[in-house]
Amino acid sequence: MNSGMTLGRVREAQQRIEGLINRTPLMRSRSLSSLTSGEIFFKCENLQRAGVFKARGAFNAVYSLSDSELARGVVTSSSGNQAAALALAAKSRGIAAYIAMPRVALKSKVNAVQRYGGNIVWVESKGAVPTSEEYEATAADIQGRTGASPVHPYNDLRTIAGQGTCALEIIDEQPDLDIVLAPVGGGGLLAGVSVVARALSPRTRVIGCEPEMADDAYRSFQAGAIVPQLNPRTIADGLRTSLGDLTFALIASNVDEIVTVSEAAILSAMRLVWEVLKVIIEPSSAVPVAAVLEKKVSVAGKSVAIILSGGNVDLDNLPWGTAALPSPAR
């Protein structure tokens, strides 16, 4: 399948969003390097605008719109990070953003969308959490009423190209990496990163990391066809979605391996990053860290970049202390 996704598109995205997004630091950790006998770098997308890598794709999409599209705004459906990132990008360009959100979205994520001036439309749902169909029905309804342009959180070439700019920055600073690790949910980040790595640094292994409790990318990668995620029960709220056809095709042809990690490993990796690196990461970001700590990926003697994808957490409900393990999402 020719997805139309190329390094050239990522480079165009980089020029388009330069100065609009943060060039985030790539930090070497002495502690984690010593602990793992590898040379471990962290790409801190938790320090990205809106606290998440998704600002890259959202800004690229919004700044790709034609004048007539701009006048009618953008629409997306998301329970969290895409919602905030697209609202911020739209605010930056002075256009409307309509966000289809579930009523169960975290208060901190709802607050972020409102702070960025996004127009929230609640997704009505028969279950506790809306299905993809319910999300899409709400987004389609908004689109019908407003004419807003849809910006898909991952299954969209503008989004994927934007996320890929993260890899351009990594390779610019560390051109000789043995391994790049990224979390995989809908697959936008992993797809974009894999396209860039294949083109610029063919010897670098690109590995996707996923919770065992939401392992659709792993199963899809093994099966060679999309296996949708049913009933994801992971604390990594950013990774509960399934791959799309575009992201699946790119991942299938450019990614070397997908590994999965346990919920307990995700939590202890998250805690370790907070304690040792002193940066705030959300559970999704801890997934590739867990893959290294659990030795699902062997890093001894290797130069490794781990993408810390985001840092949006609810500080009043941290998953440790008296609460210990949180109850899984329904």
Added chain:
Amino acid sequence: MNSGMTLGRVREAQQRIEGLINRTPLMRSRSLSSLTSGEIFFKCENLQRAGVFKARGAFNAVYSLSDSELARGVVTSSSGNQAAALALAAKSRGIAAYIAMPRVALKSKVNAVQRYGGNIVWVESKGAVPTSEEYEATAADIQGRTGASPVHPYNDLRTIAGQGTCALEIIDEQPDLDIVLAPVGGGGLLAGVSVVARALSPRTRVIGCEPEMADDAYRSFQAGAIVPQLNPRTIADGLRTSLGDLTFALIASNVDEIVTVSEAAILSAMRLVWEVLKVIIEPSSAVPVAAVLEKKVSVAGKSVAIILSGGNVDLDNLPWGTAALPSPAR
């Protein structure tokens, strides 16, 4: 008073500790810049080794020792950050570190010292918290038994010169700052930074920031003589100490102003940094942020560097959520 503290000493320290400590990022915050109408940079010493700027002074002191001194190790007294920083520096050079610590020290700080192989000696105390005299008696006893070299947490030229290297890095990246803000406890960081700023960027205002509940530096600065801190009741545990004679002399002659902030302002500034910047800071680091947010320092239209001094907190006892305001330290 000629303290013997010069820019040259700081430059020597920088060469001595290069590659041993982290060159920490100076990050511009769009959100805080927008909120304050200033251009706000954060020097992230919370991302320093041992999670605190004190690694600079500790490494400089340890790597300044003669061969005969090295054989007998180093000793310091500290309830927290200095303890961990000196233990780490000593471990790095393969020598012994003896740390006089109070039994009330946070478990996370005790753990850090033990992880770095420091030898903890508990300070016996008649009160809830040891007095300076009780700390010094314990340190003197260790010194008598072992011959270890004392490394004072702030009132030591090697320590002050090490802390000053932080300002060399800031000015190297942003040479035209209007204001530099640093917290002040014992005054080692503020003294070192002020010496560098006076020498390299005379127009930059250097402002020390202190909790109202531990305002000895403010009162000393106003009085022109050391006014010791009695009964400090602040959440900013790194700032409860009083100035020493060396740090006082340097601060009196090189610092432009000292401002104080409330406990409530410290807590909300700390929370804001966690939420918006996504980095973990301890309460002491929040003090200069609070000074800006409370408008104790006017930053509109100005270019400002705020030193985030450290990130060592007890993640199981965060000062918000159900607990709200913590009870002040006795």
